[in-house]
Amino acid sequence: MSDTAATLTQDRQKLEMAALSAPAVVLTVAMIAFPVVYTIWLGFQTFSSTGKQSFAGLANYSKLISDYEFWHGLWITIALFVLSLVLQLVFGVWLALVLHAKRLPGIVRSLFISPFMMPPVVAGMMWLVILDPSLGAANYILQSFGLPPSDWLASPTWVIPTVALIDSWQWTPYVALIVLGGLQSLPPSVYEAAQIDGASPFRTFQRITLPLLLPTIVTAAILRSVDLLRFFDIIYITTQGGPGNASNTLNIYGFRVGFEFFNIGYASALMLTLTAIVFGAVLAFNRLRGAVAW
Structure with missing residues (x-):
């Protein structure tokens, strides 16, 4: 019983630590992921001189070649x-x-x-x-x-x-x-x-x-x-x-x-x-x- 109680205590401590660190982890991942995902999305867009935005597909990447x-x-x-x-x-x-x-x-x-x-x-x-x-x-x-x-x-x-x-x-x-x-x-x-x-x-x-x-x-x-x-x-x-x-x-x-x-x-x-x-x-x-x- 003592070994089981010790294991449960350790599991509870791990869960508490995970719960305490979860907000910081989520915020850090979001701060990294959002700019990357947004930049990837922008890479498939084209902007006119008036600021109008439209989907360009792979046009921006094909332009790199030439x-x-x-x-x-x-x-x-x-x-x-x-x-x-x-x-x-x-x-x-x-x-x-x-x-x-x-x-x-x-x-x-x-x-x-x-x-x-x-x-x-x-x-x-x-x-x-x-x-x-x-x-x-x-x-x-x-x-x-x-x-x-x-x-x-x-x-x-x-x-x-x-x-x-x-x-x-x-x-x-x-x-x-x-x-x-x-x-x-x-x-x-x-x-x-x-x-x-x-x-x-x-x-x-x-x-x-x-x-x-x-x-x-x-x-x-x-x-x-x-x-x-x-x-x-x-x-x-x-x-x-x-x-x-x-x-x-x-x-x-x-x-x-x-x-x-x-x-x-x-x-x-x-x-x-x-x-x-x-x-x-x-x-x-x-x-x-x-x-x-x-």
Whole structure:
């Protein structure tokens, strides 16, 4: 009888906890589901210049196939994603190794990781001033070394690398923080065995640290991929998709279509396509993480 009473008590407690948490769960699901469902519905609608709405079927999605700006925006999005992710992973791992190896004061560590805590608006405005072709500090430094000045954000050739560098400056410390947590969880016995065997620091990193860190690095890549594929704030503040359409990512293009040209149906189709790309990238990285897990 006592076991039965204990089981009933546990079941009652579970039901009470479920009842208490149900309103929060329902509200959270509704807040996520409603915008998604509404956007899907808008993707099948068309809007006239007078605001009249009508059902368009798959017309918005078929339009994507022949839309040059869509394919251009997709290419810019992928190029910026790959370049930024590579820079952030490489320098993030390096910064994590530096922070892990050197016992730096807390204030120094805080300075290293402070950029990603800065609001993107502030970071964008700051770099807009630094990279100003006429008065910015970046060209002043180049000229002080005898190098020619650059147009930076005003150059179709350099705008994507420049935006990637700005984003990498801000978010590399975030990657480093994730990797640093992975470094601190590695088993010390492996390093003791490598030291006894006389392995060099580079060989230790190559054969031990990097393979053991791969799941953590892929996790950092997943978290950054979600942000990089829907990259908007820094680009809008610094270039607004320019010069011309040189930095016109899918996010910027969708924003313009929806809020400048008021084609809400086509903008919804663009954003849903971008959402599918984000999900695809996350699933691919999740599969990779399962393959490198130890």
